[in-house]
Amino acid sequence: xxxxxxxxxxxxxxxGQNVTFRCDPISEHNRLYxxxxxxxxxxxxxxxxQNEAQLEKSRLLSDRFSAExxxxxxxxxxxxRTEQGDSAMYLCASSLxxxxxxxxxxxxxxxxxxx
Amino acid sequence: DAKTTQxxxxxxxxxxxxxxxxxHSTISGTDYIHWYRQLPSQGPEYxxxxxxxxxxxxxxxxxxxxxxxxxxxxxHRATLRDAAVYYCILRDERSNYQLIWGAxxxxxxxx
Numbered sequence: 542x543x544x545x546x547x548x549x550x551x552x553x554x555x556x557g558q559n560v561t562f563r564c565d566p567i568s569e570h571n572r573l574y575x576x577x578x579x580x581x582x583x584x585x586x587x588x589x590x591q592n593e594a595q596l597e598k599s600r601l602l603s604d605r606f607s608a609e610x611x612x613x614x615x616x617x618x619x620x621x622r623t624e625q626g627d628s629a630m631y632l633c634a635s636s637l638x639x640x641x642x643x644x645x646x647x648x649x650x651x652x653x654x655x656x
Numbered sequence: 657d658a659k660t661t662q663x664x665x666x667x668x669x670x671x672x673x674x675x676x677x678x679x680h681s682t683i684s685g686t687d688y689i690h691w692y693r694q695l696p697s698q699g700p701e702y703x704x705x706x707x708x709x710x711x712x713x714x715x716x717x718x719x720x721x722x723x724x725x726x727x728x729x730x731x732h733r734a735t736l737r738d739a740a741v742y743y744c745i746l747r748d749e750r751s752n753y754q755l756i757w758g759a760x761x762x763x764x765x766x767x
Contacts, residue, residue, distance in 0.1 A: 545699075582759055583743055583758050583759055586754050586755070586756075589754075597754070632700075642688070642705075643747065644702045644705070645692075646702070647698075647700045649699050650698075
């Protein structure tokens with residue numbers, strides 16, 4: 542078990558560019574989450590997958606954001622036409638849901654800076 | 657969405673117990689109480705969770721009030737490595753089990 546890994550750790554981009562982040566969850570975990578976190582705040586839910594199906598997206602999620610989880614393994618989060626307000630830490634978490642209990646395991650995040 | 661209220665920050669001395677409070681007066685009967693912590697420059701880390709009874713694990717203890725409207729995370733002997741932001745979260749059936757995170761409590765450990 543190597544934990545949840547995210548790549549890259551840091552990304553600096555210019556406004557208007559597209560960026561893509563990758564998350565590799567713990568291998569037997571069936572659920573994968575994306576969160577966004579800004580300084581001094583708790584993580585904000587973006588979307589989650591149950592295996593390969595994207596089951597929920599935050600109402601706050603702009604249509605510039607898209608996430609995929611092909612074959613229910615790794616996931617990618619793409620942001621198109623980035624804006625300065627997209628600057629944040631993007632966190633991925635995975636879990637193995639057993640009944641009503643769920644424990645999330647987080648990666649170290651991708652820090653995005655939009656100039 | 658069920659919400660939690662925590663102090664913005666707390667200080668404690670190293671090797672002393674720490675009691676981190678959390679209020680959740682709108683908790684429903686099926687909401688689990690979860691605690692996570694986030695060390696600097698890292699993603700959050702699971703600490704403990706419970707429903708009604710007090711819970712213990714190797715990291716901490718969770719004391720849940722009888723009416724479930726509040727809970728306390730107890731670190732029995734804080735070390736400098738416990739300095740982190742601690743989040744008290746409800747796993748809310750009404751929001752499709754999504755964890756609704758607040759700003760947490762920043763715990764400062766003094767040597």
